[in-house]
Structures are given as C-alpha cells and as structure tokens.
Amino acid sequence: MTVYLLRRILQSLMVLLAMSVIVFVGVYAIGDPVEILISPDADQMERERAIAALGLDLPLWQQYLVFLQNALRGDLGRSFVFNEPALQLILNRMPATLELAFGAMFLSVLIGLPLGLYAGLKPESIGSRVIMAGSILGFSLPTFWVGLMLIMVFAVQLGWLPSSGRGETVQILGLHWSFLTANGWSHLAMPAFNLALFKISLVIRLTRSGVREAMLMDYVKFARAKGLSPARVTFVHVFKNILIPVVTVVGLELGSTIAFSVVTETVFAWPGMGKLIIDSINVLDRPVIVAYLMVIVLMFITINLIVDILYSVLDPRVRLESKA
Amino acid sequence: MSDTTAPAPVEAKEETPFRRFVSEFAANKVAVGGLLVFVTIALLAIFAPWIAPQNPYDLAQLDIMDGRLPPGEVGGTGITHWLGTDDQGRDMLSGIIYGLRISLIVGIGSAIIACLVGASLGLLAAYAGGRTDSFIMRLVDLQLSFPTILAALMILAFLGKGVLNVVIALVIVEWAYYARTVRGSALVERRREYIEAAQCLVLPTRRILFRHLFPNCLPPLIVIGTIQIARAIALEATLSFLGLGVPITEPSLGLLIANGFEYMLSGNYWISFYPGIALLITIVSINLMGDHLRDVLNPRLKK
Numbered sequence: 001m002t003v004y005l006l007r008r009i010l011q012s013l014m015v016l017l018a019m020s021v022i023v024f025v026g027v028y029a030i031g032d033p034v035e036i037l038i039s040p041d042a043d044q045m046e047r048e049r050a051i052a053a054l055g056l057d058l059p060l061w062q063q064y065l066v067f068l069q070n071a072l073r074g075d076l077g078r079s080f081v082f083n084e085p086a087l088q089l090i091l092n093r094m095p096a097t098l099e100l101a102f103g104a105m106f107l108s109v110l111i112g113l114p115l116g117l118y119a120g121l122k123p124e125s126i127g128s129r130v131i132m133a134g135s136i137l138g139f140s141l142p143t144f145w146v147g148l149m150l151i152m153v154f155a156v157q158l159g160w161l162p163s164s165g166r167g168e169t170v171q172i173l174g175l176h177w178s179f180l181t182a183n184g185w186s187h188l189a190m191p192a193f194n195l196a197l198f199k200i201s202l203v204i205r206l207t208r209s210g211v212r213e214a215m216l217m218d219y220v221k222f223a224r225a226k227g228l229s230p231a232r233v234t235f236v237h238v239f240k241n242i243l244i245p246v247v248t249v250v251g252l253e254l255g256s257t258i259a260f261s262v263v264t265e266t267v268f269a270w271p272g273m274g275k276l277i278i279d280s281i282n283v284l285d286r287p288v289i290v291a292y293l294m295v296i297v298l299m300f301i302t303i304n305l306i307v308d309i310l311y312s313v314l315d316p317r318v319r320l321e322s323k324a
Numbered sequence: 325m326s327d328t329t330a331p332a333p334v335e336a337k338e339e340t341p342f343r344r345f346v347s348e349f350a351a352n353k354v355a356v357g358g359l360l361v362f363v364t365i366a367l368l369a370i371f372a373p374w375i376a377p378q379n380p381y382d383l384a385q386l387d388i389m390d391g392r393l394p395p396g397e398v399g400g401t402g403i404t405h406w407l408g409t410d411d412q413g414r415d416m417l418s419g420i421i422y423g424l425r426i427s428l429i430v431g432i433g434s435a436i437i438a439c440l441v442g443a444s445l446g447l448l449a450a451y452a453g454g455r456t457d458s459f460i461m462r463l464v465d466l467q468l469s470f471p472t473i474l475a476a477l478m479i480l481a482f483l484g485k486g487v488l489n490v491v492i493a494l495v496i497v498e499w500a501y502y503a504r505t506v507r508g509s510a511l512v513e514r515r516r517e518y519i520e521a522a523q524c525l526v527l528p529t530r531r532i533l534f535r536h537l538f539p540n541c542l543p544p545l546i547v548i549g550t551i552q553i554a555r556a557i558a559l560e561a562t563l564s565f566l567g568l569g570v571p572i573t574e575p576s577l578g579l580l581i582a583n584g585f586e587y588m589l590s591g592n593y594w595i596s597f598y599p600g601i602a603l604l605i606t607i608v609s610i611n612l613m614g615d616h617l618r619d620v621l622n623p624r625l626k627k
Contacts, residue, residue, distance in 0.1 A: 015466065026482035140607045142558050144565045145581055145600035152593050163589065256471040263473065266566055267585075278566055281481045289481050296474060304469055 008308055012301045019297045020071065024064050027286050027293075067290075076294060077287030081280070086291035090273055094295075096166060097272030100264065101257045103192035105250055108199035113246065115200075116207025121234065123212065131204060138201030143260065147194040147267035154190060161190050164269035191268040195261055199253055206249055210242035217241075255303045259296065348620045358612030365606055369424040376418035377403050381573070395594050408594035410583060416594060419580055420602045426576035427606070430487060431557035434494035438556075439549055441495060442502025447533050447541070449503065450510035460503065467500035472559060480568045490569050494556050505548045509541040516540075543621035550614035554607045561603055577603045 051057050058066070070076065076087045119128040155163035166187050214220060215238065223233045262274035269275065273292060280288040350356055368375055395408040395416075407416035449460040467475070479493040513519065514537060522532045561578030563569035570576045575583065577599045584595025 023478070026478070136611070137608070140554070140558075140604065140611050142561055142578075142600070142603055142607070144562055144578075145596070145603065148581065148585060148588060148596050149600070152588055152597075156589060156591060156593075259471040259474040262477065263562055263566065277477070278568075281477070282567060293478055293481075300470060 004312060005309065008305060008312075012305045016298065016301055019301075020068065020294060021064070023290055023293045023297070024067055025060070027290050028060065028063060071294065076291035079280075079285055079288045081283055081285045081288075086287040087295070089276065089288060090291050090295050093271065093273045093276050096270060097258060097261050097265070097274060099188070100191055100195060100261050100270060100272060101254065103188055104195035104199060104257055104261075105254065107192055107196040108203050109246070109250060111196070112200040112203025113207055116204040117211055117234070117239070117242075119204065120208040120211025120215070123208075132208075135201040135204045138197050138204075141197065143194060143197065144263050144267050146197060147191075147264060150190050150194055151267070162187050163190075166271055191264050191270050194267070195257060195264040198260070199250065199257065202253070203246060203250065206246050207242055210245060211238060214238045214241050252303075252307060255300050258299070345620060349616065352616045352619075355613055355616030358609040358616075361605060361609040362613065365424060365602075365609065366428065368421050369428050372421045372425050376415075376421045378415040378418040380414045380419045380422050394592075395598075407598045408592075410580075410595045411587060416580075416598055419575065420577065420599050423575055423577045423580050423599060424602060424606070426487070426570055426574055427557050427560060427578070427603070430490055430494070430560045430570070430576065431553050434491045434498065434556050434560075435549055435553045437491070438495045438498035438552065439502050439545065442499035443506045443538070443541075443545060445499070446503035446506030446508075447510055447538060450507045450514060451529070451533055451537065457507075461507070464500040464503050467497075468504070472497045472555070473562065476559060476563060477566075477568070480563065485568060485571060487570050487574065490560055490563060493563070494559060497559070498552055498556065501548055501552060502545065505544050506541050509544050510537055513537055513540045547614060547618045547621055550610060550617055554610040554614065557603070557610075558607055577606075 048057075067077070074087060075085065078084065079086050079089055082089060115131050119131045122128050151163045154161045166184065220233060220237055223237045224230075228237075261270075261272060262278060264270065265272045265274035266278055273295075276288065277292045279285075280292070349359075373379065393409040395406060397408070398404050403415060407420065409415055410419065445460050449457040475497045476493045479496055480489060483489040483492065519532065519536060522536050527536075560569055560576060561581070564576050564578030565582045567582065570579055572579065580599035581596045581603070584592070584597075584599070588596050
C-alpha cells in the first residue's frame with residue numbers, strides 16, 4: 001500500500017512538473033509581452049529598463065528555472081496589470097469561485113435528487129417524461145446562453161434579481177463571503193442555478209437509473225414484504241443506497257464545476273478566478289494566466305490523487321493491477 | 325420488396341448492412357426528425373449567400389440608422405427584418421444564417437480532424453500494445469482528467485484567437501474520446517479470425533490496420549463522432565462568447581450572442597435570443613440523431 005501510495009504521489013508530481021513546463025512555454029514562448037506592456041512612445045532606454053525589470057531579457061530556459069524556483073516558494077510572479085503578486089490575486093478571488101461552485105453543487109443535489117427519485121419511481125408517468133426531456137435539454141443548452149436568458153427574464157423583465165456582482169459580503173476569517181447576507185443570496189441565486197443546470201441533469205439521470213435498479217433488489221422486496229409503508233421503503237431503504245453513487249459523482253464533478261465557472265462568472269460579472277483569467281487572457285497578463293493554470297492544475301491533480309487513493313483503499317484489485 | 329420480378333443482385337443488395345442500418349434508423353421518427361432539421365440547417369448554411377436577405381459582412385449594405393430594430397420591422401434598405409437587427413443595423417436572420425456556416429465548419433471540421441487523429445492513435449495503441457499502448461492511453465487519461473473548457477482555454481491562451489486556433493484547440497480537446505473508443509473496439513476485433521488470416525497472408529501492417537481492422541471499428545466511432553460534433557459546436561460557441569474564439573469579422577453564433585449581451589440589459593432581447601435558439605436547435609437535432617444511432621449501432625442490442 002505504501003509503495004503504491006508513494007508511486008502514485010511521485011506520478012502526480014511528475015505530471016505537475018510536466019504541466020508547469022507546458023504552461024510556461026505555452027504562455028511565454030508565444031506572443032511578445034514587450035509589445036503589449038510597454039507604451040509604444042517609450043524610448044529605447046525605457047524599453048530596456050522595463051524588459052530587465054520584468055526578466056524578459058533572459059533566455060527562455062533560464063526564465064523557466066527562475067520561474068520554477070520562485071514557484072516553489074509560492075511566488076508565481078507579479079501581475080503586469082495589477083502590479084500585485086499573481087498568486088495573491090488568484091487566491092483573493094478563490095472564495096468567490098468556491099462559493100459559486102459549492103452553491104451549484106448544493107442546488108444540483110437539492111433539485112436533481114427529488115426529480116430523479118420521482119422519475120425512477122414512476123418511469124411511465126407524464127411527469128417523468130417531462131423530467132427526462134428536461135434533462136436532455138439541460139445537457140444540450142449552452143450554459144452561457146441560459147445565463148443570458150435568466151438575466152433577461154429575472155433581472156430585466158421581472159426585476160426580481162440583480163444581474164451581476166456579488167452583493168454585500170461578510171468578512172469571516174479574513175475572507176469575504178456573500179452567502180451570509182440576504183442581498184448576497186439574491187446575487188448568488190441565478191449564477192449558482194446557471195452553473196448547476198448541467199449537474200442537475202446529471203443527478204436526475206444517475207438517481208433515476210439508481211432507483212430503477214434498487215427497486216428490483218431483494219432487500220426492497222423484503223422490506224415491502226415486511227409490510228413497511230412505501231414512503232419508508234423509498235426514503236430509508238432505497239434512498240440510502242442511491243445516495244452513495246450520487247454523492248461520489250457530484251464530489252468528482254467539483255473540479256469541472258470550478259473550471260466551468262469561467263463561463264458563468266463572465267455572464268454574471270461574478271468577481272471570481274474565472275472572470276480574472278478571461279480578463280487576463282484578453283490583455284495577455286502572463287503571470288496571472290500562469291498562476292491560474294498552475295493553481296487549477298494542482299487542484300485537479302490533488303482531486304485525482306485523492307480519488308485514486310480512495311479507490312485503491314476500497315478496491316484491492318486496483319493496487320494489485322498496478323504492481324503487475 | 326414490391327418488385328418481385330427484380331433480378332437476384334438487387335435482392336442481395338437489400339441485405340447489405342448499410343441498407344439494414346438505414347431502415348433501422350428510419351424506424352425512429354424522432355431521429356428522422358432530427359436528421360431532417362439538421363439537413364435543413366446544413367443547407368441553409370451552405371447556400372447562405374442565396375438565402376440570406378442581406379450579406380451581413382458587406383458594410384455597404386448596412387445602414388446604421390436601422391440599428392436595433394425589433395423583429396418584424398422594415399428597415400431603411402427596404403428589407404423586412406423578421407428577427408430584428410443588431411447595433412450595426414445588420415439583419416439578424418442573415419447574421420444567423422452566416423453564423424451557422426462558421427459554427428458548422430468549425431464544429432464538423434474539428435470533429436473530423438480529431439476523429440482522424442484519435443482513431444489512428446487508438447488503432448495504433450490496440451495493434452501495437454505494450455509500451456506504445458500504455459503511453460498513448462496515459463496521454464488519453466491525462467487529457468480526459470481535465471475538463472474540456474479548461475484545456476481549450478489553456479490552448480487558446482497560448483495560441484491566441486482565430487478560427488484555425490479554435491479548431492486546433494477543439495481537436496486537442498477531443499481526440500482522446502475517439503482514441504479510447506477505437507482502441508476499445510479494436511482490441512476486441514484484432515482477436516478475430518479475419519485479422520489472423522490477414523496476418524497469415526503477410527499483408528502490410530498499414531493495410532491490415534486501415535482496410536481490415538478500422539472498418540470494423542466504425543459503428544461506435546460514428547456514435548461518438550455525432551455526439552462530439554454537437555459538443556464541438558457548443559464549445560466553440562462558448563469560447564467565442566468568452567471572446568477567445570472566432571474574430572469579430574466572421575461572427576459565429578456564439579459571438580452573435582455575445583454581441584447582443586450589452587443590449588439585452590436595455591431590453592433588446594432579440595440580438596442574443598435568436599442566435600441562441602438557432603444554436604439550441606442545431607445541438608438538439610444532432611443529439612437526437614446521436615441518441616438513436618447509439619441504439620441502432622450497438623451490437624449488444626441486436627437481436
């Protein structure tokens with residue numbers, strides 16, 4: 001087990017290192033930051049001073065080594081635009097993104113589970129057909145367009161919800177959170193629902209197929225034969241068993257929810273990491289792009305590592321196979 | 325069937341897998357509906373210059389005074405704008421028809437290239453086995469462990485905007501799906517007798533791979549391909565909406581939607597609404613076909 005663990009961690013570190021090379025070369029080798037950052041009116045002296053200050057005069061491999069050295073100390077460069085440490089900038093925006101992502105995950109379970117349960121218990125009813133058709137639509141609808149339509153209906157036409165921003169925030173542990181104020185909730189509702197749409201469809205389908213399978217199991221037949229009420233069979237016996245795969249999948253989707261929040265944040269002007277990265281790509285603020293990609297890559301590699309380790313704990317075949 | 329006097333060869337033709345496939349596909353009305361809608365959309369896109377009321381790229385035809393007309397109004401140029409106009413006075417219907425062109429070219433083009441790349445690597449992995457196989461599959465796993473939007477974002481951050489770069493990004497994001505699918509079915513097929521027979525005849529490896537192994541791996545590939553085209557179109561629209569996709573001079577549906585964003589807050593809904601509907605119809609029609617193709621081409625469901 002220890003050997004497997006060490007090998008798996010080493011593998012993750014290799015991937016991380018490889019990704020850092022790809023990200024660095026990709027961002028620094030293509031395009032010329034000098035053109036963008038230094039005013040065209042600047043004379044030769046000023047240009048050279050600025051290039052030296054940004055470390056852009058060194059050869060690429062040397063720039064990479066400096067970058068790697070600094071990265072290990074938690075320094076991913078200073079933003080060209082904000083003139084702040086890039087990592088700091090990303091981490092400051094992270095709570096907003098995490099709030100949005102967790103809000104979306106919560107909504108997807110809250111809405112998806114009951115609908116999926118209904119569709120699984122009464123697969124032939126009209127309501128179930130509507131739910132399943134809705135879930136196909138949920139997979140097909142482009143997220144950003146749904147976001148725009150939500151704004152059009154709830155913000156412009158009805159005026160119920162604000163169209164952008166985060167609203168009032170409360171400071172806890174030095175971080176700003178908007179889910180603790182009523183105003184913050186009204187700002188969070190639409191973006192979280194928009195981001196959740198795809199996951200709701202996923203949860204509906206998972207729950208439905210889980211319920212349909214569970215209903216045929218012997219323990220359900222036994223519980224019924226014992227004379228338990230249908231409500232008890234559904235909510236205690238069936239529900240507990242379908243919850244495991246649903247929670248697992250929703251947990252696994254956390255990473256992709258954070259990645260897809262780029263789109264939702266842009267639509268609703270939500271001040272998270274995703275909005276920052278799009279703005280940074282548009283002005284070629286390289287340190288921020290690199291810092292964002294490294295943070296996200298690190299996050300993904302960690303999630304994948306934890307999932308793999310959990311699997312190997314639960315299923316001995318995985319670690320035996322990797323030895324062979 | 326109706327012509328009993330038909331000669332034998334024709335009757336033999338009735339038995340071909342393709343014929344069977346066509347008749348099974350035609351049995352599902354929803355899938356045929358999806359196909360019809362998709363063909364209509366494709367025809368609209370192909371014959372855009374003859375169908376669209378206006379050439380949306382020709383600035384001489386635009387009148388800025390016609391800007392943001394609601395649907396159904398007649399503009400200064402004498403054209404009835406059934407879907408309204410955008411801020412430049414561009415007819416939305418024409419913009420959508422031309423936008424469909426870009427969306428379909430990028431979506432289908434990237435799917436075809438990704439399919440070629442992915443299928444070749446998948447075949448190679450299955451046929452060569454060993455280190456080649458584990459290397460290619462390691463790459464596939466790595467690619468699939470990152471969400472598509474993130475990978476595409478990363479590539480476009482490196483390459484910059486532009487139609488070609490979007491296609492490259494979509495290909496890099498999608499090849500892994502094809503590779504995994506083809507490898508899966510090729511691993512099964514390569515153990516069959518006909519491959520053994522071909523190897524005994526000492527046919528060149530390339531010939532065995534592409535003439536014998538590949539055609540038998542096609543059915544799952546068609547299913548994945550259909551679904552991936554829909555995904556590619558949606559992803560391209562998303563990237564263009566984020567301002568990382570196609571340039572403003574050749575707007576795809578995603579960019580048209582993005583253009584209408586700022587005007588929507590002042591109530592001019594049609595600039596974003598109708599391109600979105602066009603996008604939705606395109607994606608749903610492809611998905612409906614894909615869903616049914618999966619049933620028709622799945623050998624496990626064959627009687």
